[in-house]
Amino acid sequence: MGEVSPLTKIYDEYRFEGFECLIIYTREAHPGENFPHHTSLEQKHSQARRLRKMEKVKIPILVDDLKGSVHRAYGQKSNMSYLVDRDGVVVYKSDWADATELKGMCDSLLNLTDMESRKVPIIRKGRSERLHWIPMDPVLRERVYRRSGAKAIEDYYKAMGYLPNAADAEKGAPKSSAHHQSGSKG
Numbered sequence: 487m488g489e490v491s492p493l494t495k496i497y498d499e500y501r502f503e504g505f506e507c508l509i510i511y512t513r514e515a516h517p518g519e520n521f522p523h524h525t526s527l528e529q530k531h532s533q534a535r536r537l538r539k540m541e542k543v544k545i546p547i548l549v550d551d552l553k554g555s556v557h558r559a560y561g562q563k564s565n566m567s568y569l570v571d572r573d574g575v576v577v578y579k580s581d582w583a584d585a586t587e588l589k590g591m592c593d594s595l596l597n598l599t600d601m602e603s604r605k606v607p608i609i610r611k612g613r614s615e616r617l618h619w620i621p622m623d624p625v626l627r628e629r630v631y632r633r634s635g636a637k638a639i640e641d642y643y644k645a646m647g648y649l650p651n652a653a654d655a656e657k658g659a660p661k662s663s664a665h666h667q668s669g670s671k672g
Contacts, residue, residue: 490541492585493567497545500592504572509543512550512557515564516642518635527552540633571595584620 490509497507511534517523521537524530527549534549550556560566561581569578569591578591601608631639 490543490545493583493588494544496585496589496592499589503592503596505592507545509545509547510550510556510560511537511547512554513564514634516630516634516638518631518638518641520633520635521638524552569595582620584618587618 493507493509497505501507511530514521514523514533521533524533530552531549534547537543538547548556554562560568561579563581565581565583567578567580567583567588568576569588571577577595578588580587598608631642
């Protein structure tokens with residue numbers, strides 16, 4: 487949910503161009519005592535509503551089933567994004583929501599619509615694959631961990647051995663964290 491703000495800007499800009507935006511709430515990426523793993527669909531809907539309110543989400547939120555059917559069908563990453571054209575063709579997918587890249591793809595679809603309306607011949611549809619680097623916002627990360635609770639901070643620390651540049655959040659790390667590598671990863 488931390489990437490919602492930049493995606494909301496895309497939603498605001500492109501919805502008047504015929505684009506629809508949806509968030510699919512699949513699972514808690516950082517479960518903790520405040521936002522635990524989902525045990526019922528009612529709880530999952532409740533947590534989605536809480537996050538909508540906390541993050542001031544304007545984009546419609548759909549809730550996946552408890553089995554994670556949609557999540558499994560689309561790749562099981564915690565923050566994937568897809569852009570589907572009017573014909574139902576996936577024209578863009580990314581394993582992490584990147585608003586800058588997604589905006590570029592929306593512009594590309596608008597350009598295609600313009601070319602089609604002007605009957606510009608298109609030689610072929612090209613495909614590309616690339617790596618891109620998305621910077622981590624330490625303030626956002628800390629807010630996400632704190633929102634979820636101390637258990638989320640502890641679980642992340644146990645899994646990774648560090649907290650990504652969230653210096654204040656490290657104060658909540660387990661006592662055994664004295665050996666961590668502050669700021670060396672992330």
